[in-house]
Amino acid sequence: MKKILGIILICTMIMGLMVGCGSTPTTQEEPNAEEKVVEEPKDEKIVIGFSQIGAESGWRTAETESVKKTCEEDPMIELKFSDAQQKQENQIKALRSFIAQEVDLIALAPVVESGWETVLGEAKDAGIPVILLDRQVSVADESLFTSFIGSDFVLEGENSAKYLIEKFGADTKVNIVELQGTVGASVANDRKKGFENIVNNNDNYKIIKSQSGDFTRAKGKEVMEAFLKAEGKKINALYAHNDDMALGAIQAIEEYGLVPGEDIVIVSIDGVKDAFLSIKEGKLNCTVECNPCLGPQLVKAAKDLKDGKTLPKWIKSEEDVYYGQKAIDAIPSRSY
Numbered sequence: 458m459k460k461i462l463g464i465i466l467i468c469t470m471i472m473g474l475m476v477g478c479g480s481t482p483t484t485q486e487e488p489n490a491e492e493k494v495v496e497e498p499k500d501e502k503i504v505i506g507f508s509q510i511g512a513e514s515g516w517r518t519a520e521t522e523s524v525k526k527t528c529e530e531d532p533m534i535e536l537k538f539s540d541a542q543q544k545q546e547n548q549i550k551a552l553r554s555f556i557a558q559e560v561d562l563i564a565l566a567p568v569v570e571s572g573w574e575t576v577l578g579e580a581k582d583a584g585i586p587v588i589l590l591d592r593q594v595s596v597a598d599e600s601l602f603t604s605f606i607g608s609d610f611v612l613e614g615e616n617s618a619k620y621l622i623e624k625f626g627a628d629t630k631v632n633i634v635e636l637q638g639t640v641g642a643s644v645a646n647d648r649k650k651g652f653e654n655i656v657n658n659n660d661n662y663k664i665i666k667s668q669s670g671d672f673t674r675a676k677g678k679e680v681m682e683a684f685l686k687a688e689g690k691k692i693n694a695l696y697a698h699n700d701d702m703a704l705g706a707i708q709a710i711e712e713y714g715l716v717p718g719e720d721i722v723i724v725s726i727d728g729v730k731d732a733f734l735s736i737k738e739g740k741l742n743c744t745v746e747c748n749p750c751l752g753p754q755l756v757k758a759a760k761d762l763k764d765g766k767t768l769p770k771w772i773k774s775e776e777d778v779y780y781g782q783k784a785i786d787a788i789p790s791r792s793y
């Protein structure tokens with residue numbers, strides 16, 4: 458009996474020693490709770506924060522519609538939209554909100570070209586790429602934005618001037634009044650520069666008055682009234698940086714008692730539907746197209762960035778110049 462008890466005791470002691478050395482428990486440690494492997498869902502949406510200037514013109518509302526429609530129709534995209542009511546401070550607030558929400562991409566239509574370094578620096582520090590839509594920013598460090606999707610505004614200004622020279626002839630003396638776009642906006646600066654590139658090479662062509670109409674019909678009418686009061690029948694031509702200001706000016710010309718499109722030849726930029734209809738009525742002479750339908754290009758750029766592709770610094774819109782029968786024939790196919 459004693460022998461059996463001794464053997465049991467020795468076995469017990471040996472087992473105790475085994476357990477005491479290793480830290481390994483006698484039974485397999487319960488596996489940790491299921492390691493939660495967070496996998497990026499393959500179909501995660503791309504979140505775009507879009508800071509839009511406002512709704513100052515038919516062109517602007519067409520651009521907004523293009524971006525919203527393209528994003529709504531794409532299951533891969535989620536759009537956060539902000540309307541700045543024409544104020545830069547509202548755009549800066551919107552960008553800071555997008556950064557706080559950690560969007561994947563910021564789209565910015567900058568109302569003016571200066572004053573963006575700080576907030577674009579904040580977006581860069583947050584690792585959020587910025588794509589500029591339809592207007593540019595003037596920054597020393599161009600790495601603050603990834604790409605600009607928009608038109609060649611200098612070319613649009615040059616084409617406007619070339620139309621007038623084609624219409625009047627290089628040897629005719631032509632007094633021009635100019636309705637500029639929003640003060641400080643890159644598009645206004647470039648359209649002015651392009652126009653002057655051409656007319657400043659011909660002494661017969663003189664810009665006798667130039668003032669901002671802020672891209673709106675109401676302001677365009679108001680400034681044209683002042684031009685007519687000051688210069689009256691001396692005015693041979695109007696160059697408007699967008700169709701909305703030209704359409705406002707046409708009202709002022711009619712109320713003054715002159716015939717728009719005949720007494721004063723009018724060229725403007727954008728190519729909105731109302732401009733084509735005004736050409737058909739013979740009141741506007743020419744519209745230089747500036748494509749606002751940038752939604753598809755923005756969404757493609759967002760997907761390319763997600764796929765790790767490098768974007769060109771400038772994604773240019775292709776555009777045309779419309780007047781006479783060509784403009785009338787194009788009306789049924791116009792999308793904005």
Ligand code: GYE
Binds near residue numbers: 701
């Ligand atoms: O010409 C005008 C709008 O930035 C290109 O802004 C855009 C301009 C466009 O208000 O109608």
